[in-house]
Amino acid sequence: MEIISPEGLRIDGRRPEEIRRFNCRLGVLSRADGSAYLEQGNTKALASINGPHQAGDKAKIKHDRVHINFQYSMATFSTNERRNRPKGDKRSIDISQLMREIFQSAILTDLYPKSQIDIHVQILQADGGNYSACINAATLALMDAGVPMKDFICSCTASLVDSKTIIDVNNSEELHFSNPLLTLAILPTSEEIILCQMKSRLHADHLEDILKAGIKGCKDIYEIMHREVLNHVREAAAVMNAT
């Protein structure tokens, strides 16, 4: 199966440097301190934040900054083949660890010494770009919870097919093992890269192109996320003024 058709369109009809339909919503859960739900194409993620609160585990208390507890799980029905358990496998542990590092570098951790923030992201439906969806959902949920951060963290994937860069890769495109897959997360204002992970092989000459395309994808996503956060704040302000 060809990933890019002779007409220059991808399997799902997108142009190479076009992101999937991106919908998000803040404050979907009533009992969490912050929550967000997002759909990137058919990938659906739900994030919830609890805290900052007193650290539950005394061993994890840090005297100068907040401890970030990240939990990543995938619903057992989220993938095409049913998973036996939602979390605890090596991949989820790896992602959780990676995410903890990412958010540690964006949250203003020194504001809450001796406390803990719990971030829980659940992938409800997986269709490629799970890491990205996870980061974007967690960022929005942190915004909803009002946790101070340096900037948004926006994430997008990019790949190279027949020397053409494509961004926001979906599952059927991810399945081609020979193509490189770059997962990128940036702080959009300063364009600093906060996560960069690539699998498979890529000629060094192409790295710059694929990185540029990835950053563009992240910025496209940032536009939508930023707009949604502003909308959410406006709605909340309107409610507060009305009462």
Next chain:
Amino acid sequence: MSSSTLSEGRKQFIVDGVTQDCRADGRRCIDFRRFQIETGIVSNTNGSARLRQYGTDVLVGIKAEIGQPKQERSNTGHLEFYVDCSSYNTTEIDGHIGDFTTQLTKSLERIYDSENVLDLKSLTIIAGEQVWVLYIDAVVLECCGNLLDCISIAVKAALYNTRIPGVSVNDEEGVLELEISDDPNDEKKLSIDKVPVIVSCNKIGHRYVVDATQEEECCSSGRLLIAVNDRNNICSLQKSGTGSLDPSTIFEMIETARQAAVPLNQELLQTLKREERSNNDKCGFFAN
């Protein structure tokens, strides 16, 4: 929420309210809270449903896979349940979370462990060899009391939404080959006529309360889980929680649960049928 976090005064208020058939949120003892249900929102499952009821949020996905039958029932398909409570928002639960989820899973298995609930024979492909296995997975997104009832309603709705693809068996020189059709007209629906919902009945003071909130659950002196189907038959019964119950109390509780189950089952079926008829786009988590 453990019972120690509720003050004595608050407890007294709840018990007194229940005695006068007017609960803290204005409901009568046999009233269920309103719930919203939406089916078919996870597109890579065979059936799915999400139930929202004030503070409780459950998502159920059903996947049908071809597998081998269980030894003791070689001519029927079977169901596998799994409840996932990994969300932090359920941390109010007393005790170990893994034990709690296992208990929920087993309670569901118990009500479906009968030939009279679902037509499991219709899930057979080749008797004794290949059958459909339905993996019924529930994800608890938020929890605010009355969890098992909510899960059972969502499971029933997801079963209503489930479509099982048609399979044809080709016999090629003694080797049986299965061919799964991808024609949507060839799909099979499951009958949920006999599928029960769980109504958990709490004894508070001298009255019986269904669909208890977390606060009310703290004041309960005994709880009975009763599975009731559309025909108002009892499909399973389980005493749960601490406290002991008198035999006559149990009969009264069953009666209360049956009364409460009639409008509940009717409302659920009507909602599901209405949703099936209307071809509106699913709003899923974007709904208010």
